[in-house]
Amino acid sequence: MSYQVLARKWRSRTFKELVGQAHVLQALVNALDNDRLHHAYLFTGTRGVGKTSIARILAKCLNCEQGVSSNPCGVCSACKEIDEGRFVDLIEVDAASRTRLEDTKELLDNVQYAPTRGRFKVYLIDEVHMLSTHSFNALLKTLEEPPPHIKFLLATTDPHKLPITILSRCLQFSLKNMQPEKVVEHLQHVLDSEKVAYEVPALWQLGRAADGSMRDALSLTDQAIAYCGDKLTSQAVTAMLGTIDQDQVYRVLDALVAGQADAVLDAVGELAEHSPDYVAVLGDMLSALHRIALAQAVPDVVDNSQGDRERILDLAGKVTAEDVQLYYQTGMIGRRDLPLAPDPRAGFEMVLLRMLAFRPDGVPAAPQQALPGGGSADGARRESQSAPATSSTEAHSEPEEPEPRQPEAQPPAPEPAVLQPAAPQPEPEPPAPQQPSEMLPPPWDEAPPLDAYESQPVAEPVREPMPEPVRNVMPESVPAPEPAPAAAPVMDTPVAETVVEVAAAPEPANDAPKIPLGQLQTEDWIPLSQQLGMGGVTGAIVSHCELVSCGGGKLLLRLDGEHDTLYNDNHRQRIQAALKTYFGEEIALDVETGTIATETPAAWRERRRLERLAAARQSFLTDDRVQAIVNAFSGRVLEQTIEPVGS
Structure with a gap:
C-alpha cells in the first residue's frame, strides 16, 4: 500500500477526534441533537484549522444511515463513502477553479433534484471568497431559500471578501488558531500511535513553527521524520527548520539579567555559530520579556503555550520590573535600527550592551584598562587628581603652610556660616529656637574682619542645624499693617500660586490591642x-x-x-x-x-481625608493674620492650594 501523509491519515472523522474549536462543536452538536439545522453554514479561519474537516463530519452526521445525530456510526456505506471522498450526494466545489458565472449556473441547475442516495444533498464550496461578483449574485436566491433537501457548507480563509448579502444568509463560525500546547499534545498522540520516538522540545519547535495550523504541524512532522530518521531530536529539528534553539535565547537573557557583559558576549558568540537571523532573535527576546512582564504583574496569566512557563517564572523573580521595561523598549528600538548596522552581529551586541549601560545602577562593571605605567585607568586618574606635583628636592623638605582661603562672597542666608577651629571641640548643645528677628543676617558693618579668619587654621565650615520653620507667625519686629478699607480694589497683577501647608494633627499610631476572634464585631x-x-x-x-x-x-x-x-x-x-x-x-x-x-476602610480613609482637608482650609481662611495680609495687599487665597500637613 502506498504511503499516506500524516495530514490526510490523521484527519478528524468525528467531532470527538477534532482538536480544539470547542465553541463551534458545541453549537453544531446541539443543533444536530435537537434537530435545529440551518440550511447554510460558513466556516472561516486560517489554513489548517479544520474548516473542511468539520464540513465533512457534518455531512456524515446528516447522511448517516443510522439517523441524523452528532455521532455518526462511521461503519455504514454513507459514512465510509464520505470518508473516502466518493459519496455522490456530497458535492465538493473548489471555488478557486470555478469562479465563472457559467460554473455557478451549472452547479445550481442540479439543486432542484432530490439526493440520489443520502438524506440531504450537501454542497461543500471551499475558498468561496474566490467566486466572482456575478457568481455571488446568481447564488443569492438559492442560498436564501434552498429546497429542504439541500445544505450549503461554505469555507473560506478570507471572510472580508464575501459580500454582506452572502454573510447575512449563513450561520458563520470563526475557527481559532491552534495553540502550541494543543498542537504538541496532538503530535504526541500521533507519534505514539506511529511508533516514532521523539524529544518533547522538538515537538514544541514544530508547534511554534506551525503558527496555529494543525495541518502545517503534521506536514512539518512528516518532514522531520524524513530528516531525523528513527528519532525526532531537538537539535535535528532546529537544523531542519533553520531556526535557533530557544535555550540559546534564554542563555542570553540569563546573562543579561545577571548584568554580566562578558557572559552576554559569550552567549552571542555561541549564537553566532548557527548564523541566526538577529532580527528574529531580538523578536524572540522581546516575546520572552513580554511574558516576564506578565508574570510579574499577574503570574496566573502566564500559560505554557511556548513550553517555557517555569523558565519565565524563574526569570521574573530575578529581574526588576523597571529593568524589564527598559530592556523591552531598548530591544524595540534596536530591532528597528538593526538593518542600519554595518554588521548584524555587531548591531545585536550593541543593543544588548545598551541594555546593560542604561540600567539604573549604571554599567555592570567599570572598565578596567591597564596603563603603561601600571595600575588601572581609574586608579591612575584618581592619583593624578589628588596628589600635588612635587619635585625631587621638595619631596624631602618640610611641607609649607597652606595659604588661607579667602571667604567667597555669599548671598544673605537665614543663618551665617560659623567657622570652627581645627582642634576637636565638645559637641555643642542643640540651639534654642530663634525668634524671627534673630534669623536675619547681620549688617555688613558688624561682620567680623577678614583678619579674624586669618588668625585661625582654615577648616571646612560647619553649619548648625536649622531651626524649625515658624509657620503663619508674623515677625515681632515688623509691625502689622493697618487694615485696608473693605472696598479696596483688587489688583490686576497676577497672583503667584503657592501651596500653603497647614499643620494638622497626625493620625493615631496603629498600635491598638488585638481584637479577640470571639469578640469581633x-x-x-x-x-x-x-x-x-x-x-x-x-x-x-x-x-x-x-x-x-x-x-x-x-x-x-x-x-x-x-x-x-x-x-x-x-x-x-x-x-x-x-x-x-x-x-x-x-x-x-x-x-x-x-x-x-456599611463604611469600608477605603471609604473611612477618604472621609477622614476630606474632613482634615476641610478643617485645614477653614483654619487658614479664618486666621486673623491671613486676613490682615489679604486686606493689606488686596490679595486672594487660592483654596485649592491649601493642604494639611501630616500623614
Missing part, C-alpha cells in the same frame, strides 16, 4: 484591616470589603462590586493567611461580591 473591621498591614492589590481588595458575619471560626466578607475586577481566589487565600496569623487560629474565609451596606 462588624464595626471592628476597619481597625482590624489596618492591623493586618496588607499592601498591593490584596491590600486594596481588603480596603474595599466589609465584614458581614463572624462566628464558629468563619468570616464572611463582602467585596464592593465596583472594585472586584482584579479579585481572584489567590487574594482570598492571602487574606485568610493574614487573618490566621493575626488571630493565631484557623480561619475559614469566604468573600462574596455585592453592594456595600
